[in-house]
Amino acid sequence: MVSLQFYGVRGSHPVADAKMARYGGNTPCVVLLKTNRAGLKVPVILDAGSGLIPLGYCMASKFFTHEYSQIFSIMFTHLHPDHTEGFNFFTPNFFSFCTIYLMGMQTLKRHVGIILKEKMVPPTFPIEYKDLKSNKEHRILHDGQVFHIDQNGRPSAKTDQPLFIIHVMQAFAPSHPQQGALYYKIVDPDDNTAIVCVWDIESHIGGDVRVINFAQGADVLIHDTMYTDEEYVNPKTPVQGFGHSTYSMAIENAEKSGVKYLIPFHYNPRHNDDFLDAVRKKYQNKHAFSFIMSYEGLELTFDKGNIIRQADVKQGFSP
Numbered sequence: 001m002v003s004l005q006f007y008g009v010r011g012s013h014p015v016a017d018a019k020m021a022r023y024g025g026n027t028p029c030v031v032l033l034k035t036n037r038a039g040l041k042v043p044v045i046l047d048a049g050s051g052l053i054p055l056g057y058c059m060a061s062k063f064f065t066h067e068y069s070q071i072f073s074i075m076f077t078h079l080h081p082d083h084t085e086g087f088n089f090f091t092p093n094f095f096s097f098c099t100i101y102l103m104g105m106q107t108l109k110r111h112v113g114i115i116l117k118e119k120m121v122p123p124t125f126p127i128e129y130k131d132l133k134s135n136k137e138h139r140i141l142h143d144g145q146v147f148h149i150d151q152n153g154r155p156s157a158k159t160d161q162p163l164f165i166i167h168v169m170q171a172f173a174p175s176h177p178q179q180g181a182l183y184y185k186i187v188d189p190d191d192n193t194a195i196v197c198v199w200d201i202e203s204h205i206g207g208d209v210r211v212i213n214f215a216q217g218a219d220v221l222i223h224d225t226m227y228t229d230e231e232y233v234n235p236k237t238p239v240q241g242f243g244h245s246t247y248s249m250a251i252e253n254a255e256k257s258g259v260k261y262l263i264p265f266h267y268n269p270r271h272n273d274d275f276l277d278a279v280r281k282k283y284q285n286k287h288a289f290s291f292i293m294s295y296e297g298l299e300l301t302f303d304k305g306n307i308i309r310q311a312d313v314k315q316g317f318s319p
């Protein structure tokens with residue numbers, strides 16, 4: 001069984017606004033958790049937006065109660081600030097017992113660590129990357145790659161009894177400026193639950209055929225939904241070419257790939273709780289798939305590709 005938790009669901013920049021507190025103001029961070037043979041939960045994290053900060057606090061406490069593996073991965077879709085800004089404040093970086101595998105795209109021609117290092121340089125930041133106590137390993141991922149996460153939480157080309165099998169797809173500009181982004185299909189080989197993560201993508205009329213093929217037969221599609229149709233083609237402030245999708249585009253990709261669950265994600269920072277509630281009412285119960293709005297604290301647990309538990313595990317910044 002795999003659990004999926006949302007720590008940041010907002011795109012572009014964090015928002016601190018009481019009208020957005022229910023869905024949450026943190027930028028993208030999602031974690032998958034699965035229990036290994038030793039009885040530890042192994043985190044696989046997608047993106048290091050500001051949602052990574054409260055996740056880090058949670059993980060620190062779970063290390064001390066021996067619930068979470070101290071070896072884990074962060075897979076980056078790309079390195080725009082809303083997907084990296086939480087890393088500088090990620091508590092596990094201050095523990096020498098942690099080993100973190102940082103994975104990002106080949107197109108940048110450098111591994112993620114080199115780029116994160118450039119973000120942590122005095123005088124613009126007080127701590128340097130090299131001074132972080134965690135052990136950091138770097139991996140470069142490419143389009144079409146398939147790899148495993150082993151029982152110890154380490155990425156590996158192939159292993160017996162993998163915890164997860166990860167498929168990688170890269171889309172290039174104009175899907176998302178400038179180097180595109182990586183999208184992931186994460187499969188739990190024990191029960192074949194497949195979760196596809198596709199954000200920071202501008203789909204197309206008729207659907208994004210590569211995404212539809214990539215997500216074909218999966219159970220869950222977490223998809224970029226930055227805009228409404230009206231915003232996308234607003235004659236005064238059109239956002240075509242900005243690298244993000246509308247709800248209609250996400251729905252089209254979900255329908256054509258045949259997933260069971262569509263989870264809208266990477267919300268517009270101008271869309272408040274009431275607005276997102278109206279979006280939910282407009283689209284839920286209208287399709288063959290379930291339409292489940294993501295929010296900070298949402299936890300979904302899957303068995304054989306079906307949600308068997310939905311819980312609220314909201315983890316704020318305060319203890």
Ligand SMILES: [Zn+2]
Pocket residue numbers: 011012080082083200266
């Ligand atoms: Zn983004």
Ligand SMILES: [Zn+2]
Pocket residue numbers: 078080176200
């Ligand atoms: Zn981006």
